[in-house]
Amino acid sequence: MTVNDLCGILSAQKVNIADGNRQITCGYAGDLLSFVMGRAPSDSAWFTVMTNVNVCAVATLADVSCVVICEGSQPMPGFKEKAAEQGINVILTDDDIYTAIKKAVNEGQI
Amino acid sequence: MQDCVHLEYRVDGQNFVSAGSATESVKTFLKGMGVNPQDVRRVAIAMYEGEINMVIHANGGYAYADIYVDKCIITLVDTGKGIKDIDLALQPGYSTASDEVRALGFGAGMGLPNMKKYADECIIESEVGKGTKVTLVTRFD
Numbered sequence: 001m002t003v004n005d006l007c008g009i010l011s012a013q014k015v016n017i018a019d020g021n022r023q024i025t026c027g028y029a030g031d032l033l034s035f036v037m038g039r040a041p042s043d044s045a046w047f048t049v050m051t052n053v054n055v056c057a058v059a060t061l062a063d064v065s066c067v068v069i070c071e072g073s074q075p076m077p078g079f080k081e082k083a084a085e086q087g088i089n090v091i092l093t094d095d096d097i098y099t100a101i102k103k104a105v106n107e108g109q110i
Numbered sequence: 111m112q113d114c115v116h117l118e119y120r121v122d123g124q125n126f127v128s129a130g131s132a133t134e135s136v137k138t139f140l141k142g143m144g145v146n147p148q149d150v151r152r153v154a155i156a157m158y159e160g161e162i163n164m165v166i167h168a169n170g171g172y173a174y175a176d177i178y179v180d181k182c183i184i185t186l187v188d189t190g191k192g193i194k195d196i197d198l199a200l201q202p203g204y205s206t207a208s209d210e211v212r213a214l215g216f217g218a219g220m221g222l223p224n225m226k227k228y229a230d231e232c233i234i235e236s237e238v239g240k241g242t243k244v245t246l247v248t249r250f251d
């Protein structure tokens with residue numbers, strides 16, 4: 001499944017799309033950045049409610065395919081600029097993390 | 111080919127916007143050198159944790175990267191408050207981070223454990239009131 005596919009499945013808003021055709025091969029959910037750093041696989045979709053600029057740094061370093069902001073959580077100041085600068089994919093859905101992942105698994109087969 | 115490339119960065123204390131930029135720069139450099147992605151990732155994870163620790167716990171410091179063909183040595187040096195009990199600090203979940211910092215997603219107490227896990231060697235030297243030096247060696251596959 002691509003980032004664009006997941007965006008469609010979740011009826012998500014595009015916060016920043018650097019490469020909508022990037023493949024997503026798995027997923028990771030969590031808000032504690034050290035857990036994400038240590039455990040999120042590369043090429044995964046990272047489901048979180050965190051929206052500060054450090055999310056962008058962690059997404060880049062962990063090399064995830066896409067950040068999925070859940071619960072309609074609004075990006076904090078500077079977030080969009082940093083995401084654009086670092087070329088990371090970020091989408092935003094009103095779904096809670098469980099519901100978003102259920103859809104990604106059922107409809108996106110990750 | 112050069113035997114060793116030396117990179118230096120100043121890491122600002124309490125600046126959460128620039129936090130991680132030294133690590134991002136080293137990651138970009140290693141990628142450009144053609145180091146395999148798994149090893150680049152290991153260096154990035156361990157160095158980011160060290161960089162963040164200097165931002166959060168030590169009011170900043172310096173990060174150095176010495177990059178060889180077959181390995182990379184990251185050195186993080188600060189003149190912060192130091193670590194009283196290193197064995198305790200290494201326990202997964204142990205953290206003295208403030209609530210403010212936790213609200214940003216830091217303070218899981220997994221930074222030092224991540225460094226130990228992802229670097230081939232992780233040497234922590236610290237003196238209370240003087241500062242901390244962390245050396246991370248990653249050998250390339």
Ligand SMILES: Nc1ncnc2c1ncn2[C@@H]1O[C@H](COP(=O)(O)OP(=O)(O)O)[C@@H](O)[C@H]1O
Nearest residue numbers: 163167168192199205206217218219220221222
């Ligand atoms: N550079 C440092 N200077 C002073 N104290 C540090 C430093 N790095 C780590 N520590 C201490 O070690 C503890 C554990 O570090 P870590 O595992 O990275 O967890 P966290 O950063 O989430 O608190 C920190 O809470 C802090 O008390």
Ligand SMILES: [Mg+2]
Nearest residue numbers: 159163221222
């Ligand atoms: Mg830490």
